[in-house]
Amino acid sequence: MADYTQIWTEKYRPNILSEMINQKPIVERLSAFVKAGSIPHMLFAGPPGVGKTTAALCLTKEFFGDNWKQNYLETNASDERGIDVVRNKIKDFARTQPLGGAFKIIFLDEADALTKDAQQALRRTMEKYSKTCRFILSCNYPSKIIEPIQSRTVVFRFRSFENKDIAELVTKIAKGEKLELDKEALDGLVEMAEGDARAAVNLIQSSAAQNSKLNRTKIYEAAARARPEEVKTILDTAIKGNFQESRKMTQDLIVNKGVSADLFLKELHRKILVAELNNKRKAELLNALAEFEFRILEGANEFIQLDALLARISVMGDD
Numbered sequence: 602m603a604d605y606t607q608i609w610t611e612k613y614r615p616n617i618l619s620e621m622i623n624q625k626p627i628v629e630r631l632s633a634f635v636k637a638g639s640i641p642h643m644l645f646a647g648p649p650g651v652g653k654t655t656a657a658l659c660l661t662k663e664f665f666g667d668n669w670k671q672n673y674l675e676t677n678a679s680d681e682r683g684i685d686v687v688r689n690k691i692k693d694f695a696r697t698q699p700l701g702g703a704f705k706i707i708f709l710d711e712a713d714a715l716t717k718d719a720q721q722a723l724r725r726t727m728e729k730y731s732k733t734c735r736f737i738l739s740c741n742y743p744s745k746i747i748e749p750i751q752s753r754t755v756v757f758r759f760r761s762f763e764n765k766d767i768a769e770l771v772t773k774i775a776k777g778e779k780l781e782l783d784k785e786a787l788d789g790l791v792e793m794a795e796g797d798a799r800a801a802v803n804l805i806q807s808s809a810a811q812n813s814k815l816n817r818t819k820i821y822e823a824a825a826r827a828r829p830e831e832v833k834t835i836l837d838t839a840i841k842g843n844f845q846e847s848r849k850m851t852q853d854l855i856v857n858k859g860v861s862a863d864l865f866l867k868e869l870h871r872k873i874l875v876a877e878l879n880n881k882r883k884a885e886l887l888n889a890l891a892e893f894e895f896r897i898l899e900g901a902n903e904f905i906q907l908d909a910l911l912a913r914i915s916v917m918g919d920d
């Protein structure tokens with residue numbers, strides 16, 4: 602029986618740097634800091650769910666051992682109560698002596714959400730406490746961080762997970778939770794995670810909620826996503842002129858499986874792009890898709906719009 606008492610993103614979060622999948626060059630450099638006993642201010646940049654927080658935690662745990670909690674502050678730079686709240690938290694934390702080391706570590710998430718003025722304030726705070734604290738700033742877009750902060754930090758660019766890395770991660774979890782995960786289900790997880798390790802772990806946990814045997818259908822249902830092959834069938838059916846049948850399949854996806862019209866249209870888009878049709882017909886299909894997607898976005902009734910889209914496609918023909 603799989604474990605549902607814990608959130609798997611926490612349960613399977615690596616505790617030491619060497620356990621981290623992906624990000625090898627970063628892991629090597631961070632390990633070197635631990636060995637040398639000295640850590641610079643750092644900027645961790647990269648997409649969501651690829652190990653920025655994890656790397657900061659691993660580094661801290663390895664650096665301080667059992668005392669790590671007293672020496673680590675994690676806070677969100679974009680705390681909605683403002684940069685002053687953040688600076689006060691830092692001040693309180695920095696006031697006490699580090700335990701068993703020369704400094705403490707402050708991890709500031711979402712640094713790129715700060716305004717330029719707030720970043721200037723943050724920079725002054727960093728300078729004020731840099732004797733006793735090392736800052737690790739985390740952000741999605743390093744270009745949004747002001748130059749004076751960038752130049753005071755060592756910048757690490759975290760990468761999206763490659764498919765094989767996501768596969769390695771979910772295979773490990775499947776083993777740990779004694780789940781049966783066949784190749785097609787694994788491919789589905791990889792497809793949907795799109796390089797985000799957190800998304801992959803959350804998805805495998807929610808897919809396993811009812812049953813430890815995972816197949817492709819269950820994975821897509823848990824994500825409330827349409828399987829690409831289903832959407833291709835719907836497209837092919839409509840192109841052949843069979844409006845009613847394509848409508849029935851679409852309704853099943855939206856009504857029974859809870860797929861949003863938006864995600865359905867995104868998948869349809871991918872399928873039109875790779876369909877074996879001449880360019881003129883493809884252009885017509887894409888135009889129709891764009892028109893109905895826009896209407897739905899503007900708030901029109903999605904059932905009526907999807908019907909109209911499929912009807913339009915089915916009268917176009919397939920030549």
Ligand SMILES: Nc1ncnc2c1ncn2[C@@H]1O[C@H](COP(=O)(O)OP(=O)(O)OP(=O)(O)O)[C@@H](O)[C@H]1O
Pocket residue numbers: 609610611613614615620621622623624647648649650651652653654655656710770798799800802
């Ligand atoms: N390199 C990794 N190796 C193994 N698991 C990972 C790795 N990176 C992320 N994960 C998994 O994904 C979860 C989320 O990762 P983490 O919190 O480090 O992401 P993040 O980069 O800080 O994302 P965000 O930008 O959203 O804060 C972790 O709890 C862990 O389960």
Ligand SMILES: [Mg+2]
Pocket residue numbers: 653654655710739
């Ligand atoms: Mg994070």
